Amino acid sequence: MQRRDFLVDVVRLSALCAGLPNEWRLTWRPQYADNPFALGVASGDPWSAGAVLWTRVAPRPLEPHGGMPGNRPVVVWEVAEDEAFTKIVKQGRYTAAPELSYSVHVEVDGLQPDRWYFYRFQSGEAKSAIGRVRTTPADGANTPLRFGVASCANYENGLFTAYGHLANERCDLVTHLGDYIYEYGGRDQVVRSHLGREIITVDDYRLRYAQYKLEAELQAAHAMCPWLVTWDDHEVDNNYANEFGENRMESAEQMRARRAAGYQAWWEHQPVRVPRARSWADLDIRRTTNWGALARFWMLDTRQYRDDQACDDGNRTVPCGDWDNPARSILGAQQEQWLTEGLGQSRSRWQVLGQQVMVAPYDEALGPEQRVSMDQWSGYPRSRERILNAIAERAPNRTVVLTGDIHSNWVNELRAGFDRPDRPVVAAEFVGTSIASGGDGQEQTEPFKARLAELPYIKWQSGRRGYYVCDVTEREWRTDYREVPFVTRPGAPVHTVTRWRVEHGRAGITAL
Template identity: 65%
Template sequence: MDRRLFVSDLARYAALCAVVPNVWRVTSRPTFTEYPFALGVASGDPTPTGGVLWTRLAPRPFEPDGGMDGTRTTVDWEVADDEQFSRIVKRGRAVAAPELSFSVHVDVEGLAPDRWYFYRFTSGPAVSPVGRFRTTPADGATTPLAMAFASCQHWEQGYFTALDHLAKEEIDLAFHLGDYIYEYAGNRKAVRVHHGLEIRTIDDYRRRYAQYKSDPMLQRAHERCPWMVTWDDHEVDNNYAGLVGENRMESEEQMRNRRAAAYQAWWEHQPVRVPRVQSWADLTITRRVSWGQLANFWMLDTRQYRSDQACGDGTQAPCDEWRDPSRTMLGSAQEQWLLNGLTTSARWQVLAQQVMMAPYDAAPGPEIRTSMDQWGGYPAARDRLLGEIAKRAPNRTVVLTGDIHTNWVNELHSDFARPDRPTVAAEFVATSISSGGDGADVPPARLSTMQGDNPHLKWFQNRRGYVRCRVDANTWTADYRSVPFVEKPGADVATASSWRVEHGKAGIIKAG
């Protein structure tokens, strides 16, 4: 090559480097000061032919930009039949960008239905941990399903021992029903301490996700199988409703900004197929996953579109506002989408959602006191939904719930305002992974007292864990998997109680 040309090329390249901002550059040969896959890998939102694979480049996860230098960076991905990656079936290249905190979402397509696969990422010299994921059965198939659902993993209140056990279960799918992170400031007396103050900005939320995602037990559970993730309140702010925050000092505009930061950070850190929208504050995460013809799972959002809690929130005696029939839990668009969905022909219709649907009267005797944050605080919306379930999918609808850090088994009636109405659905409420700490044993007399005013309640328990379900065309079995403590590591898991629903039959039967 002509030496003068070479020198002038070099000069032009140097000039270009000086004017191109870092964020427009893409490097395919990054060097990392530390391991960039420190937050692990995850997969989710499976279809019969694919799923979403996730990772994030973060060599120093608690620093701004995760310790990246601001340059867009290529990340290669591979999907293989085997764990050794000797039979690679798909591969490709993605770009991790600073404006999305160097997260990567690969929506893989073209795989075979009802099959397990392995995946990994590479960037420069670094190779990620290997994750395992699977496609769902083809449309029409009634292949049985093993799944688990969990929620509420307060970092400060305990270890994620339950997730470690969940990772060892033979399950096809895991559901997380929210409170994946908590927004509170660090408390120096806690079991493990949150970094920083209460989170409000995008950088705060990213750093909080990085802290939670650094947990090896959470990482193992993600590596094991695809997850379906939805959110509850603590991904933004305790008990928020729409644009009303917990602390009413925050204006609607401040809540919009906070929601935008929180929703964006959620999207960046979850393996979800959720289309981005113009404004992050309006991100819609409502979606469906189908397990062949066996089950439709409706992933709901009971936070973003709800009316503000009635009667001043908290556990209250009902006031006039509580009875207002125009108050909504799902918002009209989501409610209509769900009702239309219930007419589909899947054997089981499953509502994967946040707050308890069965009413609970916490005051013994004729007095009524109920949580204004749960469906019990929105009686018109609840009875409207249960009335439609009675018409469209009676006794083949199962509601999966999180939020309240205790285990419940509830029969759902078509109209709780009229207790003589029949049971039309089953609700399984899973306790927390760690929120609330160790918990305590519930004396049998307490359960009897609770059942006095709440005869639809079949069982209650106050330990940490998750619920494992085995589902086939005729039977839904729920095993309440329970750990005796979380404030120290190392607890074993055991099945505390098992419950069964027969397709087409009213009621929930004790199964062991």
């Protein structure tokens, strides 16, 4: 079955079930009292001849169905070489559908490799903002790449100031590592409140995406360049694992229904290529993107297929319970195999793993006792060992792991076997802090510094908000960490706080 067929079937099925002839009514010249493109535009998952272009028709985004009447509005899309749209190279029509919350996903093809383009949408008289998109370099090209890395934007904890600065970085690409939204119900006494209760149904999730996507800084960052997006837990439920919810109260059926709702709304609101799946609850989002011959991005999913966290989750003294059972996996057997085999087959100069939780263990107990997070790779030590062994064998010192989740910056050297300092470093891990989650952030405490001092593979750490930017060439990888001093009030400037280098084929990360 083709990817496209799956969606067509979903659309047909929903329409048949609903039995509403109105849903089949194409509206060629829709009229809108409000801007139907209030949620902005985005592009993503680029390849050398195209990319996905995204928008959603939602004239009143915070109302049910985005304020749409249940029709099928026709949306015209255009891709041009210039911002004035005098040289249009591609255009077409897309019919938005209520079953997919009027989202628009255009897979534009037939563009030139390694080129910037401009795109926009029109429905009736209404025109969208203009977005910038670029194709990747052609297969053999070693064109340099500059990309930003972001994660974790809890709307209630802070403003999206860091997204605004990211929009000015002149990146070719942004990778987003998840926690793009948070599922919690609205609370008082926060920077700004989520609308409604904790989100569970697909309409709840849609409303939450709409609330986030109304933010101008986020729209600006999307409009700047294509994104490569994966999800973490909060796109569904905090610390969920496969079919286990955070509180372990839900049945597997309830969790699957919630996953289906969260995954569908994620797909509807992200510029991603349509994955193939049996149902929304099984949306398979792991995928690769090549940047010419320079880099291959592996966008991983450490949530959907993982075994339940060992020892009731949380931070635990290890060994405990099932913790180091070799049968346990954070990626699931199929994804592990896909990645380990793929690392051996790829000829790309750099292998880049875009994923959620920290690979290097943070041992929070002083002395020989080991106390680590059950939710990170440290909770799946044998799974981690298998991946690091594969990297050691197939792509040593040209593999870089991009990590989110933890709301703090970390620079980590990765060894196959963390209790074996005699083993060589085989990969670099750059952990990016949050955009907003955790509020303004904090300084390192003295007890925390003492713990870090026992972990020499952690080269640097910081608890402020921000993102990082990578400049990649054939010979070297540079990572610059950018931080904002506050997010609980507007106007924070951005600073580069530290810069790091990985030399292709050389073990270790060095400070610049």
